[in-house]
Amino acid sequence: MNFRSHMDIALTEARAAGARGEVPVGAVIVGPEGVIAQAGNRTRELNDPTAHAEILAIRAACAVLGQERLAGYDLYVSLEPCPMCAAAISNARIARLYYGAGDPKSGGVAQGPRVFAHPQCHHRPEVYDGIAAKDSEQLLSDFFAARR
Ligand SMILES: [Zn+2]
Secondary structure, eight states: OOOOOOHHHHHHHHHHHHHTTSOOOEEEEEETTEEEEEEEOOHHHHTOTTOOHHHHHHHHHHHHHTSSOOBTOEEEEEEOOOHHHHHHHHHTTBSEEEEEEOOTTTOOSSSTTOGGGSTTOOOOOEEEOOTTHHHHHHHHHHHHHHHO
């Protein structure tokens, strides 16, 4: 089986989020049937601090499937998930997590709380980092440079 990255879709969602004035992060959920959900950050638009790309994509995918878990599904996100999203990814039973840039400031997977390494974490996805990391980093640095 050939690996096909879906990070390009996550980056497209990230760019769209940035164009809306949101922090440019995008996520996509892929299963055996292909892409079932994709989302970008909408915290400002929805006045919702939990409306991170990963959370919105998980909610949309679960709604499409009519189930509360996503066992066997993969999540691509342009930036290392924060602790909240990492916990949601674990609760959703996501099989594989692919992310782009590491996030020293708010990441919760490879740094900070390292949610998946915690003894109380009941499900650990396979984690693949650094997927198209340069593109993600560029998007974020351009976004924050434009705000200064
Ligand atoms: Zn998050």
